Amino acid sequence: MAMSNIGRPTQPQAAGTSSAHTSLTGARGLLQDEALIFEMDGWDKTGVDFELPDEDASDLGDLVRTAPIGLPGLSEPEAMRHFVRLSQKNHAIDLALYPLGSCTMKHNPRLNEKMARLAGFGDLHPMAPQSTTQGALELMDRLAHWLKTLTGMPAVALSPKAGAHGELCGLLAIKAAHEAKGQGHRRTVLVPTSAHGTNPATAAFVGYDVTEIAQTADGRVDLADLEAKLSPEVAAIMVTNPNTCGLFERDIIEIARLTHAAGAYFYCDGANFNAIVGRVRPGDLGVDAMHINLHKTFSTPHGGGGPGAGPVVLSEALAPYAPTPWVVSAGEGFKLVEEAEDEAADTFGRMVAFHGQMGMFVRAYAYMLSHGTDGLRQVAEDAVLNANYIKAKLSPVMTPAFPDGPCMHEALFDDSWLEGTGVTTLDFAKAMIDEGFHPMTMYFPLVVHGAMLIEPTETESKQELDRFCHALTLLAQAAKAGDVERFTGAPYLAPMRRLDETQAARKPRLTWRPEPTAVSPAPMAAE
Amino acid sequence: MRYLPLTPADRAEMLGVIGAATIDDLFVDVPDAARKADLFDLPLHAGEMEVERALSALAARNRPAGAGPFFCGAGAYKHHVPATVDHIIQRSEFLTSYTPYQPEIAQGTLQVLFEFQTQVAALTGLEVANASMYDGSTACAEAVMMAQRVTRRKKAVLSGGLHPHYAAVTQTIAHAEGMDITRQAVAIDAEADVLSAIDAETACVVVQTPNVFGVVTDVSKIAQAAHAAGALLIVVTTEAVSYGLLKSPGEMGADIAVGEGQSIGVGLNYGGPYIGLFAAREKFVRQMPGRLCGETVDAEGARGFVLTLSTREQHIRREKATSNICTNSGLCALAFTIHMTLLGERGLRELAALNHSRARELREVLAAVPGVEILSPRFFNEFAIRVPGKAADVVEALLADGVVAGVPFSRLDPKAGMDDVLLVAATETTTRDDIAAFAKALKGRTA
Numbered sequence: 001m002a003m004s005n006i007g008r009p010t011q012p013q014a015a016g017t018s019s020a021h022t023s024l025t026g027a028r029g030l031l032q033d034e035a036l037i038f039e040m041d042g043w044d045k046t047g048v049d050f051e052l053p054d055e056d057a058s059d060l061g062d063l064v065r066t067a068p069i070g071l072p073g074l075s076e077p078e079a080m081r082h083f084v085r086l087s088q089k090n091h092a093i094d095l096a097l098y099p100l101g102s103c104t105m106k107h108n109p110r111l112n113e114k115m116a117r118l119a120g121f122g123d124l125h126p127m128a129p130q131s132t133t134q135g136a137l138e139l140m141d142r143l144a145h146w147l148k149t150l151t152g153m154p155a156v157a158l159s160p161k162a163g164a165h166g167e168l169c170g171l172l173a174i175k176a177a178h179e180a181k182g183q184g185h186r187r188t189v190l191v192p193t194s195a196h197g198t199n200p201a202t203a204a205f206v207g208y209d210v211t212e213i214a215q216t217a218d219g220r221v222d223l224a225d226l227e228a229k230l231s232p233e234v235a236a237i238m239v240t241n242p243n244t245c246g247l248f249e250r251d252i253i254e255i256a257r258l259t260h261a262a263g264a265y266f267y268c269d270g271a272n273f274n275a276i277v278g279r280v281r282p283g284d285l286g287v288d289a290m291h292i293n294l295h296k297t298f299s300t301p302h303g304g305g306g307p308g309a310g311p312v313v314l315s316e317a318l319a320p321y322a323p324t325p326w327v328v329s330a331g332e333g334f335k336l337v338e339e340a341e342d343e344a345a346d347t348f349g350r351m352v353a354f355h356g357q358m359g360m361f362v363r364a365y366a367y368m369l370s371h372g373t374d375g376l377r378q379v380a381e382d383a384v385l386n387a388n389y390i391k392a393k394l395s396p397v398m399t400p401a402f403p404d405g406p407c408m409h410e411a412l413f414d415d416s417w418l419e420g421t422g423v424t425t426l427d428f429a430k431a432m433i434d435e436g437f438h439p440m441t442m443y444f445p446l447v448v449h450g451a452m453l454i455e456p457t458e459t460e461s462k463q464e465l466d467r468f469c470h471a472l473t474l475l476a477q478a479a480k481a482g483d484v485e486r487f488t489g490a491p492y493l494a495p496m497r498r499l500d501e502t503q504a505a506r507k508p509r510l511t512w513r514p515e516p517t518a519v520s521p522a523p524m525a526a527e
Numbered sequence: 528m529r530y531l532p533l534t535p536a537d538r539a540e541m542l543g544v545i546g547a548a549t550i551d552d553l554f555v556d557v558p559d560a561a562r563k564a565d566l567f568d569l570p571l572h573a574g575e576m577e578v579e580r581a582l583s584a585l586a587a588r589n590r591p592a593g594a595g596p597f598f599c600g601a602g603a604y605k606h607h608v609p610a611t612v613d614h615i616i617q618r619s620e621f622l623t624s625y626t627p628y629q630p631e632i633a634q635g636t637l638q639v640l641f642e643f644q645t646q647v648a649a650l651t652g653l654e655v656a657n658a659s660m661y662d663g664s665t666a667c668a669e670a671v672m673m674a675q676r677v678t679r680r681k682k683a684v685l686s687g688g689l690h691p692h693y694a695a696v697t698q699t700i701a702h703a704e705g706m707d708i709t710r711q712a713v714a715i716d717a718e719a720d721v722l723s724a725i726d727a728e729t730a731c732v733v734v735q736t737p738n739v740f741g742v743v744t745d746v747s748k749i750a751q752a753a754h755a756a757g758a759l760l761i762v763v764t765t766e767a768v769s770y771g772l773l774k775s776p777g778e779m780g781a782d783i784a785v786g787e788g789q790s791i792g793v794g795l796n797y798g799g800p801y802i803g804l805f806a807a808r809e810k811f812v813r814q815m816p817g818r819l820c821g822e823t824v825d826a827e828g829a830r831g832f833v834l835t836l837s838t839r840e841q842h843i844r845r846e847k848a849t850s851n852i853c854t855n856s857g858l859c860a861l862a863f864t865i866h867m868t869l870l871g872e873r874g875l876r877e878l879a880a881l882n883h884s885r886a887r888e889l890r891e892v893l894a895a896v897p898g899v900e901i902l903s904p905r906f907f908n909e910f911a912i913r914v915p916g917k918a919a920d921v922v923e924a925l926l927a928d929g930v931v932a933g934v935p936f937s938r939l940d941p942k943a944g945m946d947d948v949l950l951v952a953a954t955e956t957t958t959r960d961d962i963a964a965f966a967k968a969l970k971g972r973t974a
Contacts, residue, residue, distance in 0.1 A: 037642050037868050047869035050877045053884030063743050065774050070649040073871015087620040090635035094619035108623050111575050120586025125599045126798030127934040135588030136797050161661035162854040201841035201851035206703045210846040248556035284561045303858025304636035305626035307800030349699030353664035353692035354798025372572035375528045381550045382533050389541045406553040461532035494631040497826035504823035504835040510655045511645040
């Protein structure tokens, strides 16, 4: 379609010197300021139309609410604008590389969204008669088959709702197994210093004491320290592999052997399964339980913080204690084992109402079918290739925490290269925002000073990786050249300047309240 | 492979930059014994059409709730979700973003969470709410453990009207932490039975209203008794639409209110993802589990939102955290907030009134069917009936008439000795024709 030539074609005037242009209203171009729904005077508005009941009768008497609830409403066009305006203040994987280490921010195929919305899945009631849900049960059975095959493990519990919930599942199975063997006195769980926070939190949640295992200079579990701490009191070890430094635990088979010799179980945090899927089976490494974040390796969307799904694969030793419900094939079809009896007599119990994150199962299964066994192997290879490429490209300007040998799916840098610049890891990360990228994971793992953990994933093109490395190289050079304000004041070009997290925690305001606030709904304009 | 951008030429060039000869050189740390040279015994990659065909074939073997007269509830309810909700939650910026750890580029998610927390606090009648839990059942278990932290006591008393799955989840998780869980005998209208079990060791009392039999209870007296003993009252609600008609948990004296928010914006999804609602009195805020979004200012004084009080959380506090939860139900919280904003107070009250009215019509019609007894004396949009014979058999029989009659209580709790009890729910989606079809089929099968 040709553009109309009528009227004056725009042409930039000679650029002024000021970059601090402000609008008259406080707006920032098309990026709209947006009030809270509670500030829009919608106390009597609604965006739905109902056919009202003929009678307003109720026999509930004084059980009925009389006081106002305090909920504003908006008409549909207003609501659409409100949420679309808000959406534009978010960064997203669909906008640029999102290098959060340990989070596996990969592309989310939209076919999977479409499949999860088929009425046969999306509009299916969890307690509908099982004769009317056979397709759903078969899908769960197929998903379980893929997960078991990819991990080389004999059983899987599908119901845990996220990674940390999966960890809970694994530790509850371990606890039940120990109790069944008269080993209930085992009170300790060993966790490497580099572990995700969820590992020690989960162990404590289940009532275990947590003991840390040291790490070697090359970023792996210290076998001597592990051996020294393994005792008849130890119930389990929890090791992430590949670990949170982005490294494969070379001694993993020996770790498993030592653990089993001490009568303990080996829980593997599978958050980083993306690095090895299709190439390495955790079952071959001696793992007893491992959760799989479907929202990481199998691309179900992170959704701004969930929902996730955390199925747990289990060894023969732990399988009898798996949580209900699970799917079994029964004659011509499938059925759910929902009660703690017969084949489920040893279950440690139920972790969720109903059967788990079916919506995520559909998406993950569609992802698996799309990739196939060949595509999944390529996923691991490209994820590892991309991370090593970033490590190679950035090593001249930043300091890799473990320079020797390849990394797996994420590249870890420390902050020694920032020493003397007056720029911290946090400042550097915030300056990345001005260059159009989400920061990497910062200050984690805890074992590396000022850690910067970069996980590109396999769904980045070489062009995007180059763009990213170019931006970080320029930033690194700027930091070393003394351009400190570029960092300490960052971000300058984001929807908001740096936010005061200390004030938020000191006097928490967690809900909107009608009384006047000290801070007025703010103009967006940069001063 | 359509999701993998690297070309063979890219890979070769990148290996060159890295200084590796082959991709295998990058996997040198994997022990030889664990390397798989061959593909696994699973299908090869497939195109969109093939995948869609396979998934559609599976979906076609399920009967969606919308396919005909449908009366299942029991903690998951069929409601109409406005088209706007599903459109907005599929926007890239919401769908494909992570937990908002970088608030400067996550104000969209954070402001929504602040609005969500405010809505949940208003609905439950409590001062603070978190940014969501996995679902209602896990929220219930977390509430019990929070009560243990607040009171430093170990005993939890669960009512017999609590959804059996919620009781089971609480038992599994809270028991592992060393709590002593007492569940009262299953009863249709006896939330007050918990009174007899409250003692000086009690950390909390857990009651549900409307309960799993749909029965609505004023829990004010239970609140008084719990507080007199130094215990907390936890009120569970599995049908969030009921907040639009009934007195809120906070109004009746609850210290913690938890709920399943699935009814608002989320859909049935065969049981998940759902969204756990969690609200409490402000004085307990530092003992709450999960993420909290709070208001603050940026470097220029403009109002903004951040995740806050994270010293309660696992990524900071590790083994001393209040919970191990990390990923929650963010996108479902967005769906909830959008739907609740479209409803507004007026819409929610109308929706609740409509649900209640439909259920009352259903009761009138079913009460007239010979052999059927209405068991729930006061209800919102769901109630229990006694049917001749086993409820599970009645449900199977009515399928032949195209009617999904409800949830046999025995499916939730086979040991309760309530094989003839059927839970039936009606919502705004239930039509008079649906109700008539149900009654006709039931008459035909029970005659």
